[in-house]
Amino acid sequence: MIGIIGILVIFLMVFGGYLAAGGKLGIILKSLPFEMMMIGGAATGAFLLSNDMSSVKHTIKDLGKVFKGPKWKQEDYRNLLCLLFEILRLAKQNPVAVEEHIENPSESSIFQKYPKILSDTEAVALISDTMRSASMNYDDPHQVEEVLEKRMDASLHHAMHSSHALQTVADGLPALGIVAAVLGVIKTMASIDQPPEILGKMIGGALVGTFLGVFLAYGLVGPFAAKVKAVVEEDAHFYQLIREVLVANLHNHATNICIEVGRQNTPSHCRPSFVDLEDALKALKQDAA
Template sequence: MIGIVGIVCTFIMVFGGYLLAGGKMSIILKSLPYEMTMIGGAAVGAFLVGNSFPQVKHTLKDVGKIFKGPKWVPDDYRDLLCLLYELVRLGRQNPVALEEHIENPAESTIFANYPKILADKEAVAMICDTLRAMSMNYDDPHQVEDVLSKRLEENLHHSMHSSHALQSMADSLPALGIVAAVLGVIKTMGSIDQPPEVLGKLIGGALVGTFLGVFLAYGLVGPFAVRLKDVAEQDGHFYSLIQEVLVANLHNHATNICIEVGRQNTPTHMRPSYADLEEALKARKAA
């Protein structure tokens, strides 16, 4: 919702200010379809040239995140801590019983209690792969932490692609606006024998290209890229939480301490309170 409000505010302030200053929308509206075809078409073409088909699909899919925001909400962080608590506790009490849950999480009664997390392939794979490695005596905390850090870095790099692609498009739009404006000037020079009132409209139409390129770059596409970057970074904290808890487990801290380490490392605006988490853990123990 806040994204839509921002877009509406941008349009109202820019065009409202233009009209209040005595500007006429007729020149802009008349030139807009042609200028938009040149600038927008060139930007889309450059985007397709600079990205593979899977990357294009990934970017288009991520556009919805501009308005939806991060995938993970505070309740999901609490559920993740509860899930890790159950798995870590079971792994210490009965390592053999843990294997059936990490080898086939889709059939696991523990994972089934957290359907949103179970639906996320990367979160499930990260948990199961790490716990499986621990069962094979790959339990050096520093090595495991290093492996998980590289995995998190790779995941973040992948999720940042949409932001980088949109930022590249935003960077190109002002220059494409100049291209459209130059073409408009060329058109105007072909009518140099026309009276001033005709030339004025032609020059005004040409300048619409420059305006449109800059407006799209800094008013829409650039902010979209920044928003996607922020969403990717926020969602990345969810996977970092998995690392924090499982590495703490390798240091042989008590299960409750491992979970508290994860809770303390959760971003402030997503962090469940100690009382809320304790209540959720008691409910899971009772179940």
């Protein structure tokens, strides 16, 4: 919703201010289809040229994040901490019993309690792979933390590609607007024998290209790139929480301490309160009993 409001404010302030100052939309509307064809078409072609098909699909899909916002909400962070609590508690009580949960998460009675987390392959893989490594005595906390850090850096780098691709398009749009404007000037010079009122409209139409390139770059595509980046970075905290809890477990801390480490590393606006989390964990203990 906030994304739609932002777009409406941009258009209202720019074109509303133009009209309030006595501007006329006629020349803009007349030139817009042709200028958009040149600028938008060239930007789209450059985008396709500089990315492979998987990156193109990924970027188009990520545009939805501008309007949907982060995937993980406060409830999801609480559920993740509860899931990790159950897995770690079982691993300490019965290391053999936990294997069926990490080897086949889709059939796990623990994972199935949290369908949204279960549907995220990266989160499930992080938990399963790290717990599997610990069961193989690959339990040096510092080494595991380094491996997880590299893995998450690689995932974040891949997830950021959409933002980088959009920002590249935004950076090129003003120059493409100038190209369209120059073409408009060339067209005007070819009609230099026309009356001033006609030449004025032709020059105005040419300047629409410069306006459109700058407007699209800084009013739409650039903010889209910034929003996608912000959402990706915020969602990355979800996976960092998994790392913090599992590394704390490898340091042989008590399960409750590991979960509190994770809670403290949760972003403040998504962090469940101590009492809220404690109540959720008590409910899990009562169900298990």
